[in-house]
Amino acid sequence: MVATKAKIVIVGAGIAGLTAAHRLHAASHNLFDLTVFEADDHIGGRILTADFAGDRIEMGATWIHGIEGSPVYAIATEHNLLEESSCIWERMDGFPSDPLTVAEGGFTVNHDNLARPILSLYRRLMDDARTGDATSADRDPSVRAYLRRGLRQYQAACTISNTALGNDTLRLQALEESLFAMEECTERTCTSADNLSDLNLSAESEYREFPGDHITIAKGYSRIVEHLASALPPGTIRLGKKLSLVEWCSGDGASPPVRLHFSDDSAVDVDHVIVTVSLGVLKAGIGKEDGKGIKFDPALPDFKREAIGRLGFGVVDKLFMEVETESREAFPFVRLAFRQDLEEKASMRHASKIPWWIRKTESICPIYRESHVLLAWFAGKEAMCLESLDDKEIICGVHATLDGFLPSNRAGCRIASVKRSRWGTDPLFLGSYSYVSVASSVDDLDLMAEPLPRGKGDEVPRLQILFAGEATHRTHYSTTHGAYYSGIREADRLLRFYNDSEQLEISVDAILC
Ligand SMILES: Cc1cc2nc3c(=O)[nH]c(=O)nc-3n(C[C@H](O)[C@H](O)[C@H](O)COP(=O)(O)OP(=O)(O)OC[C@H]3O[C@@H](n4cnc5c(N)ncnc54)[C@H](O)[C@@H]3O)c2cc1C
Ligand SMILES: *[C@@H]1O[C@H](CO)[C@@H](O)[C@H](O)[C@H]1NC(C)=O
Ligand SMILES: *[C@@H]1O[C@H](CO)[C@@H](O)[C@H](O)[C@H]1NC(C)=O
Ligand SMILES: *[C@@H]1O[C@H](CO)[C@@H](O)[C@H](O)[C@H]1NC(C)=O
Ligand SMILES: *[C@@H]1O[C@H](CO)[C@@H](O)[C@H](O)[C@H]1NC(C)=O
Secondary structure, rough: OOOOOEEEEEOOOOHHHHHHHEEEEHHHHOEEEEEEEOOOOOOOOOOOOEEEOOOOEEEEOEEEOOOOOOOOHHHHHHOOOOOOOOOOOOOOOOOOOOEEEEEEEOEEOOHHHHHHHHEEEEHHHHHHHHHHHOOOOOEOOOOHHHHHHHHHHHHHHHHHHHHHHHHHHHHHHHHHHHHHHHHHHHHHHOOOOEEEEEEEHHHHHOOOOOOOOOOOOOOOOOHHHHHHHOOOOOOOOOOOOEEEEEEOOOOOOOOEEEEEEEEEOOOEEOEEEOOOOOOOHHHHHOOOOOOOOOOOOOOOHHHHHHHHHHOEOOOOEEEEEEEEEOOOOOOOEEEEOOOHHHHHHHHHHHHHHOOOHHHOOOEEOOOOOOOEEEEEEHHHHHHHHHOOOOOOHHHHHHHHHHHHHHHHHOOOEEEEEEOOOOOOOOOOOOOEEEOOEEOOOOOHHHHHHHOOOOOOHHHOOOEEEEEOOHHHHOOOOOOOHHHHHHHHHHHHHHHHHHHOOOEEEEEEEHOOO
């Protein structure tokens, strides 16, 4: 009997795939024949640090969402990634405590009397949703219905004390609508849900965030994945290898049981594959369109296809703008309160020169005080439109927005060049991150994580196809640390499997199927 090493392939060199590879390599003392196949020409996936107009920027993951207990923070501190003497970086100075809130038309909104109370209302509502103290509105289980009911109740309470204001009450309420909609726009970019009517309120209470500061990484987020990759033996990661088809055990006893086909017509036979591609790529694979996503033969079982189909996966993009100003003052951190009545009145919408795709952008701000690089976030349909425009059209739209909001700053201020992400159209992602839609539940995230084939009764599942990635984590989905945990989880699943000597022998005999 010749003892052959079990062959494990990881598909995708994002943080989930690299974490799984790192863990398997560190824990198994070369027990496995391990390869990571990545379709792109670089590692990192949705973690991508870049340069623009002399500044370091993040095209994808930007924040460590709470530092206390975060494994990403642990890597960053261990490898000294949080300090940088020679360079400046995105949000190195955190968020300003007193951003300038401007309403469409160009007047500044009083922060203490107007902007702050609406922000507090919104925060209280979302905190209640997170702690499970929220009840959904009427029969509508969405976050939007819940938030809107909260605003109506707030305004009803205020109107009673404001009746003396007459028509001013209506103007005040219109402004509150604008400010509240601005906060809802941040929720769109945080969750990637195009329409908050599609975001499941009761799932919010299961979502977990780490306590402590939210910070960015001085040396760039990409350094996190580079550290994970650097511990792997040379040659472990194969770039430019796009998986197109997974043939897995249909019970014919093939050995090893899984055959992976790549777009360059090559194929490899493996004992186990850990699939870490985005939920968007998995959705494309179960869709009808040929050549998109990854196909499975036999097809994925119903429970898996249904979870993939139900969960939400939206688009979030970042637009960076190089600004040239004659003014000596730094460009302000501006929050944009768009008029909401224009949304309903199509005729007025035409009168506004500001294009529709920018009307759900919550802020335009320098990436740190004094930077000449400005940033705006986009989500949903607006993000997809942004991806399709050429640079000139984008610049034109941004100029119209500045005209409408900052008429006085506009003199001598122009956008010279832009750079934006295209996560929605990139065939290797087809979106940005996942959310629990009203059609789904957090249980679907657990179904995403289940390996295949499913064991029957007491039978130990044979672990052919395993799933990791952001969209497989029940409480930390949509984040880098959620993806990291999922990589650990699937590596440990395989380690447990081989820790059992009986399984080891089976593998040695290579009769897994
Ligand atoms: C704009 C944006 C902002 C974000 N901001 C934050 C943030 O501030 N904080 C935070 O924690 N998270 C943030 N995220 C989310 C975070 O980036 C992701 O959750 C995380 O990086 C996902 O890692 P992953 O390994 O699961 O997937 P991915 O990074 O998508 O890795 C999967 C890999 O599979 C590859 N692949 C795809 N198809 C194939 C194929 N057919 N064959 C071979 N390889 C393939 C891809 O190229 C990719 O490298 C943000 C994401 C975006 C897009
Ligand atoms: C309120 O607005 C309406 C319509 O613009 C106007 O006719 C009315 O006189 C206004 N009332 C007050 C109290 O200003
Ligand atoms: C959001 O979804 C709701 C319910 O499906 C719909 O009525 C509404 O028009 C949608 N909003 C937008 C901006 O698409
Ligand atoms: C929303 O999520 C919860 C918890 O995950 C789930 O029980 C419920 O079925 C989901 N759907 C709706 C419409 O509430
Ligand atoms: C392997 O088994 C040993 C002994 O049962 C146990 O202590 C160890 O934690 C296991 N390792 C893994 C990765 O499961």
